[in-house]
Every structure is written in structure tokens, then in C-alpha cells.
Amino acid sequence: MSRPGRYTGGEFNTRAKPGARPRVVLSYPDVYEIGVSNPALQILYSQMNDTTPAAAERAYCPWPDMADLMRASGVPLWSLETMAPVAACDLWGITLPHELCSTNVLEMLDLARVPLHAAERGEGDPIVLGGGPAAANPWPLAPFFDAFFVGEVEHRLDAIVAALASPDRPGRLAALGEVPGVWLPGRSEGPAERQVFMGFSASPPVLRPVVPVLEAVHDRAVVEVMRGCTAGCRFCQAGMWYRPVRERPVDLVVDAADRLLDETGCDEVSLLSLSSCDYSGVEAALKRIRALRPGLRVSLPSLRIDSAADSLSRFAADQRGSVTLAPEAGTQRLRDAVNKGVDETQFEEAVRATFTGGFTGLKLYFMIGLPGETDDDVRGIARMAATAARLAREIARGRARLSVSVSSYIPKPHTPYQLEPFAGAETLRHRQSLLRGLMPRGVRTSFHDVGASTVEASLARGGPGSDRLVEAAWRLGARFDGWSEWFDLRRWEEAAAACGVTLGAFDGAASWATAVDAGLTEEFLAAELARGREGVPTPDCRDGECAACGVCGSGVAMEVLG
């Protein structure tokens, strides 16, 4: 068995509340090293343990070698805090980070010996509650969950915990169904409204996070400085889903960074958000954190190209190593269409600033398969890579690494492109092949697996009944589909054939709207689609003009530092 420390807990800052009720298990359906770094689970774990009577524990998806051992020895999935069976908890909250984790959810239910289908569960079984970004379309997993929570949950945790006080399972489910944002598959009469936590700005970030004792994917203290992004990229589900923008005061951010470093022992702090350079207090926060902790490494996970040259010169002292820039598309026409407000000059300036700033690596992110894309747009990616390679040679003189990551665009619900066709495996393979032949020498280029993208596309907009595909694939052995070493397209093709569906196909119905109301109006999404087709930009609403997306109102509003 590899890395047994994944299954034993014992991390820094874990909480133990023996005997406390309700007992809640929080899960991330991937391997420990990925899941333990997830900021959302850290928020829920801290808040539930520290501010409610509930005992929150954790369980992650066992790696296949451990799963085989557990099945062979008849040991059910346990939680890391108490080593007690997950199946004996009152509520099992599973966050759904992306569609390719779907089979892992079934794997965890099976390993825990919790009946796979909610309809088969009885009084002694936990209520299984889904949430997270992929709950934006709950249909592909609907029969496996008793309930879904849609949106941000911080201000609803008390109500969820209180709902578990009912003496029987039907009562608990009924009470849960009354909590705003909860959707009960087969029971709720309408869609659940996405919840927006308007206490975000005033509340402190997580100050006592669980710090893993194994090496995790992210080994740094995290301060969430801002939630939401209104840059308005038309392909971006997160940009649409987490609206409106809410910023935390600089005082709160600096104090949290200082305390977190003591609590975690980390030597790096990350100022987290969807676009941290857009955080109004970024300069002030950086200046004060540097003054408090000289030599501390501060990372800003997202740089926008239109301001990157400026940002890189200001933050160079903190950003050692490499820089990641995301032009997304290869031509001005397509970047305008997707509302990625970046031009060639800004791109060149950002690349120049990267290498003159002494950074030794540059990674460029592009997508292929965007709506309206042509082969010429794909050739544009190679032209931009060639520009970057030339600047690397001229400025860094061979000391810099340049890599290009090309992912496949998957149309997602609640975006202007939600009803657009998926490019399809054939087109994606053709464009990958075209790009491979055009990329300049010395540039390391990586592509997303087209098969995995096709499966993701099938699930992202899957409607009622798409759960059969997930279950069939899992029964054929699919799990850890986000891992190239485990993903096997043949399993999914076989499952699709058995279910009579075509992978990647979309029936044109916005079925997710029957379960989830993201707060975005149909008019806004249609208008954005039309503006995209005409190449008309939509400015960020925090700069002035409201784009009338429909999110604000009824107590929901942008909160930007004055």
C-alpha cells in the first residue's frame, strides 16, 4: 500500500469532539494529498467544529491500492479524526470539485458501505449532502445524494446542523429541505437558489487550518482575500458562479496572515481569490505583510495579463520561480469574443516583465474548442508561443523555461456558452495535432486528454438519467478519472454503449435550471452570448457600469474596499 499516512490523520490543528452530536463527516472525493489542501473543506471543518455543536471529521477517497485492501479485509471507510466508520455519521458532506470526480463519489459510498442510491437508504444511514462547484448541475449524481447545497454555505451551517436534530430520517430530510439553498432530488418542487455569503467581508478567514503531515499539493498558508470575479470571461463558470465580488479589509487579511503563519508553521502565504491582483487591497496587504514578516514568500495565484506587467514589477520580490499567464485564446478576435480583454501588446509586455524580472519559468494557458474557434485561432496560439520563446531567448538567454498548457473547452451550465455545442473529440484531436506541428522548438507543450474532456463534457450538462452513465462506468472500474494513470476511455465508451448514449453529445436542454437557480438571468446570459458572437466586450461591473447579470439585489451586493 502506498503512503499509509493518508489514512491515519494526526495532522496539526485537527479537532476532536468525542461524543458530540451530530457527527458530520466532510469529504473531498479525491486522494488525501489533493483533498486536504482544499480551502472550502477547511472552512467547513473549522466553522462546524468551532462554532456549532457538531463534530466535523474528514475522509478522502482511498487510493485504489488501499481500496482493494479495504474490500479484501472487509474494512469500511473511516474518518481520520476518530477512525469510526463514516457510515455511522449523521451527515456526510461531499464537496464536488469537478465532474471527473463523479465515480470517486460512488467509490467512497461503496467503500463506506452506504447504499449507493438515496432511495435505498434507511434510518441508520447518514444523510449524504453534496455541494461545491460541480453541484451547479447536480443531475449526474442526483440519485446518489439525499440533498445538495447550492452556493456558499457559511451562513447556513447552523441551520443545517439544527435540521439534523429531528428524531427520524424523514424529519431530518424535511427540515434540511427548508434550509435556503438545499435541493432534495425528487422532493424539491423548484430549483434551489444559489446562496451568497454576504458576511464574507466581515468574517475572518480560517485561522486554524488542518496542516497535513504528508506532503500535500499546496504547502502554504491560505488567506482568502476576495470572493467572486466580475471580469466577465464568457467561458468561465467560476466567474459567473461566485458573483458578486466581495473583498476582505486589509486589516483582516494582514492579521490573518500573521496568525496563520504561527498556527501552520508555513513559510509561504497565498492571498487566494479568483483574481488576486484585482483585490483592491493587494498592494497595502503585501506591504504590511512584508513589514511584519520580512523574507516571507507571498504568492498570488492568479495574474491577469492586462495588469501583469505592472503586477510583476511590483510583486517580483515575492514571486520566485515561475509565472503563469492565461491568454486563453490565440487571436484577438477570439479573445474579444470570450471577453478576455487582453491584446498582443499587453501580452508581450507581460512576457517581457516576466523575464526581465528574473523569473526562470513562464507557463502559458490556452484553451481549444471555444465557441466560434477556427484553425486560424489555433495557429494564433503557436504564434503567441513563438513570441514568448523569442523574448525568452532575447532576455533570459536560454535560462528560462517556457511551457504551454492547452486544455479543451467544456461548455458549462450558468455561463453564456451553456447551450453551445461541445467541440467534439474529432475537432479537438485535429486542433491538438495542428498545434503540435506548429509549436516552436524548445517549448514544452501539454494537452488535456481528449477522452477525459469528452467525458467531462458529457457530465457537465448531463440531465436526469445521466447518473446511469456514471454508475455504469464506475461498475466497469472507472475511478480517479481526473488522473491520467487511471482514466480509461474504454470503460466510459462501454458504459455509454450500455446506456445508449453518445459521449460528448448534448441534447440542448438546460436541465440544470430545474435544480439550480444561480441568480443569473436568462436575458443576461443570452445578451452575453450575442455580444460574444459580435466580439463586443462587457466591462467589469466593479469599474462602473452594471452588466445587469441579475445576481445583486435582495441583500446581495458587491462589497469592494473603498
Add this chain to the structure above:
Amino acid sequence: MSWWLVTFSRGGSARYLSHLDTARVVQRTFARAGVPVSLSQGMRPKPRISLPLPLPVGAAGLQELAVVEVPDEVRMTAEALRALRDASPPGIDVERLDAAGERHPRPQPRTAEYACVVAGDAGAMQAAVERYGNEDHAICERVSPKGKRRLDLKEYVSDITVDPVTDGARLGFTIAYRVDGAARPQEFVDLIARWAEVEPAMCGLERRRIVWDEMPPAHGAGDGRSVSS
């Protein structure tokens, strides 16, 4: 710079940590305790922490040693020990600090005492241990990515005890560390299990005591350069 010898135990859930993860835990514990650690030179400075004798994954260690370099101005005090104890995660217990000068040679393991339980016929295992004592050589073959290596366990493993326990026997043995390496506990257990015709599965492996060469004189001398709980 001076260096601190940190004596700690590793048990409970922490016994499943790898060598590198254990070193990371020591580093995190110092950072959380607010005790600074010296950094290496270069582009990517690393904390100067080493664990001179790796402990196998799954094994508990009762008297493990970490060598941590700290800036000269950091004083070894009872408060520092207390802060380290408070900052350590479950399963890691910092028991003692000893200081040594920068030029003092690093401690090298001479011998380590192990104990574990092997399920099966205790009498057969007793017989296997007696056979081990009578043989001139006990050869095992170690296969690694670097190739195969033949090892005479008799050169490394001694002081063997067998005590019957429920459904098996508790094996105790001492492994000697030489310039050319050492035997692994599993290799010795494999041999005894093969001779006793039992499953070579050990549980509850513990490293109970390590005898060190080059331990600075302050260690245990109570001369003001040591702090223990």
C-alpha cells in the same frame, strides 16, 4: 550556528509517516513553536534538519533523534522545549534537547534495538531463532532498483529474544550499523518466518533504543546544555 539534538518519540498515527514526512513534521514543529532553524545557502534555502537514522514506515520509535541547526542567538531553554512539545502533532513527543557545537561530528548510529510481534507458532519461531544462532551464515537477497545484493544477516543481527504472546511471538533483536550499511528489520523477520514456516507479517514494530557514536558529551551530562521534560 549550533545544532540541537532533538530526542523524540514517534508513535500512534505518526508511525505511518515516511522519513521525509517525519523530517517535515520536525520542521513544522519548530516553526509553530517559534524556534528559528538555520537555512541552507542557495537559490532555494532549505531548513537544516536531518534525521540520522530513518525509521521504517509503520514503525514506532521510542528514542529517535533529529539534528537541527539553529542560529547561535537561539537559547536552549525549558520554554523552548515546552513550546516544541505544544507545537508537535499527535504521535510526536519531543522529550529532550541537547546542544552541540557546530564542529562536533554528527552522531552515527552504532546499534538499534527492535521489537515486533509475528503471528504463528511461537515454538517454531523459537526453533528458528536457535537455528539462526547455530548457523555460520544467514544469507538474504535484497532486490532494489539498483540490482540485487546478498547480505549475511549474521553480520548485523544479534541479541535475539523470543517471547510467546497470544497467537504468536514477540521477537526482539539488535541491528548493528556498519560503514557498508545494515540489515532491515523486515529482512530478519522474513528469514525467521521462512524457517519457522509462518507468515512473514510483523506488526507493532518498535525501535526501542539507539546507541549512537559521536554523541556530544553534553548529552545526558546535565551541564546546562541539555533540557529534558
